[in-house]
Amino acid sequence: MxxxxxxxxxxxxxxxxxxxxxxxxxxxxxxxxxxxxxxxxxxxxxxxxxxxxxxxxxxxxxxxxxxxxxxxxxxxxxxxxxxxxxxxxxxxxxxxxxxxxxxxxxxxxxxxxxxxxxxxxxxxxxxxxxxxxxxxxxxxxxxxxxxxxxxxxxxxxxxAGITTYSPLRHWKVGPGHKVGIVGIGGLGHMGIKLAHAMGAQVVAFTTSEGKKNDALALGADEVVVSRNRDEMKAHTGSFDFILDTVAASHDLDAYTALLKRDGTLCLVGVPENPHPSPNVGPLIFRRRAIAGSLIGGIRETQEMLDFCAEHGIVSxxxxxxxxxxxxxxxxxxxxxxxxxxxxxxxxxxx
CATH class of the missing domain: 3.90.180.10 (Medium-chain alcohol dehydrogenases, catalytic domain)
Incomplete structure (x- = not known):
């Protein structure tokens, strides 16, 4: 037809x-x-x-x-x-x-x-x-x-919803977890909403001071301007999980340093050029991980839609x-x- x-x-x-x-x-x-x-x-x-x-x-x-x-x-x-x-x-x-x-x-x-x-x-x-x-x-x-x-x-x-929901679910984000969302765009704003609805403490990371109020309105408990070294340093070793939604090449070490022992930095953005190679030491000495995640399967996507309907979440x-x-x-x-x-x-x- x-x-x-x-x-x-x-x-x-x-x-x-x-x-x-x-x-x-x-x-x-x-x-x-x-x-x-x-x-x-x-x-x-x-x-x-x-x-x-x-x-x-x-x-x-x-x-x-x-x-x-x-x-x-x-x-x-x-x-x-x-x-x-x-x-x-x-x-x-x-x-x-x-x-x-x-x-x-x-x-x-x-x-x-x-x-x-x-x-x-x-x-x-x-x-x-x-x-x-x-x-x-x-x-x-x-x-x-x-x-x-x-x-x-x-x-x-x-x-955007399932791309952020799937890793949050896979790494069992919930109450008592401190979760970072890097980037406040199409993916990142959904990550903030979903992690908040899952009961986590949510910290949003942005390069723009002007996005602070937006991130708080979306459900972030705190917003860190990633270019501010003091703001970043204050969170060293404190995150259970960080979801990095940025699709541009950037320094991953700045975020792995913020993870607890056994914490995970999960990448969902695909940059045009590779990220600079991360330092291995901070991973080895805290058993931290850098991982990736791709959208979600049909069963999990249905679960995400039902979760969003129940919690009144839309983009x-x-x-x-x-x-x-x-x-x-x-x-x-x-x-x-x-x-x-x-x-x-x-x-x-x-």
């Missing part, structure tokens, strides 16, 4: 209206009529070929919220009209140990991303959520229980029209958004 979308034909062209083809729903498929799609920095990297392997035409978008428009004959968990979400994954091998553990994001044979992933559908790679509808296997569709007036702000939970967003996506990308590069753009897909019909 022909579907309106916004995408790019090459790395040096702006995004433009496209007519794309979606498959008719098969027995296990759910057709989602998309209402909102969040804008992730990964979208920009992919569209502009800043990461290798972009296939064109490229239709990005993996923070999708909408309503079920049709279901296949074997679909049991969804019905027409249900409010649903689609995140970063639309398929995986379903045979490996990772998939068996509900960790499809670590699929040994490679997961299929919501856009720019291999598929039998035309044009041979997946096309994402900057579009009016999408057809997805029922195993990769998620139920959304937030009220209707929050749905636009739910969309970024499908990437802080600015709604845009599809026609304004390139301007939004330029503003993203300047960090000029609090904290996530979301496309109103209805604007595609205008």
């Amino acid at each position: 022909t579907t309106q979308a916004y995408g790019a034909q090459s790395a040096d062209q702006p995004l433009q209206p496209l007519a794309i083809e979606r498959r008719a729903p098969g027995p296990r498929d759910v057709q989602v009529e998309i209402a909102y799609c969040g804008v992730c920095h990964s979208d920009l990297h992919t569209v502009r070929s800043e990461w290798p392997g972009t296939a064109y035409p490229c239709v990005p978008g993996h923070e999708i919220v909408g309503h079920v428009g049709a279901v296949g004959s074997d679909v049991t968990g969804f019905k027409v009209g249900d409010t649903v979400g689609v995140g970063c994954l639309v398929d995986s091998c379903q045979r490996c140990a990772a998939c068996g553990d509900g960790l499809e994001q670590y699929c040994d044979n490679g997961f299929v991303g919501t856009y720019n992933g291999p598929t039998k559908d035309e044009p041979g790679h997946t096309l994402g959520g900057y579009s009016q509808r999408i057809v997805v296997d029922q195993g990769f569709v998620l139920k959304v229980h937030h009220p209707a007036d929050q749905l636009a702000a739910v969309a970024p939970l499908l990437c 802080e967003i600015e709604m845009i029209r599809a026609q304004d996506i390139d301007a939004a990308y330029e503003r993203m590069l300047r960090s000029d958004v609090k904290y996530r753009f979301v496309i109103d897909i209805a604007s595609m019909g205008q």
Whole structure:
């Protein structure tokens, strides 16, 4: 079926209206009529070929919220009209140990991303959520229980939310834990909200004095300006866990020094250039760890959505029209958004 979308034909062209083809729903498929799609920095990297392997035409978008428009004959968990979400994954091998553990994001044979992933559908790679509808296997569709007036702000939970929720859960963050969140952007602001809701003592780190009040309003108990050596030194050896959301190369030693014995610094941002190599001594002598984490599996993403619905958590967003996506990308590069753009897909019909 022909579907309106916004995408790019090459790395040096702006995004433009496209007519794309979606498959008719098969027995296990759910057709989602998309209402909102969040804008992730990964979208920009992919569209502009800043990461290798972009296939064109490229239709990005993996923070999708909408309503079920049709279901296949074997679909049991969804019905027409249900409010649903689609995140970063639309398929995986379903045979490996990772998939068996509900960790499809670590699929040994490679997961299929919501856009720019291999598929039998035309044009041979997946096309994402900057579009009016999408057809997805029922195993990769998620139920959304937030009220209707929050749905636009739910969309970024499908990437920014799960990217921060998964490591917080894996390292068992909760009451009695002192947790640091490095960076107050699309990921970081969700990390603050989630760690606060989990009952931890939350300290936000920012390079900007001007973001202090924002971080406190999001739920941080304290805010540290990371360029201030005295403020950093005051927290030496005191953190159970630090979640580093910054996607630019920076000195990790400044944060490993703040960890307790057995504390972990977890990285979720992927910089264009490698971080400077960390000193080994501070790790060895306190049994500290530097780790990484990638989004989350379907089961955990559903858990995250349910947790957020229960606690009234959504992303802080600015709604845009599809026609304004390139301007939004330029503003993203300047960090000029609090904290996530979301496309109103209805604007595609205008």
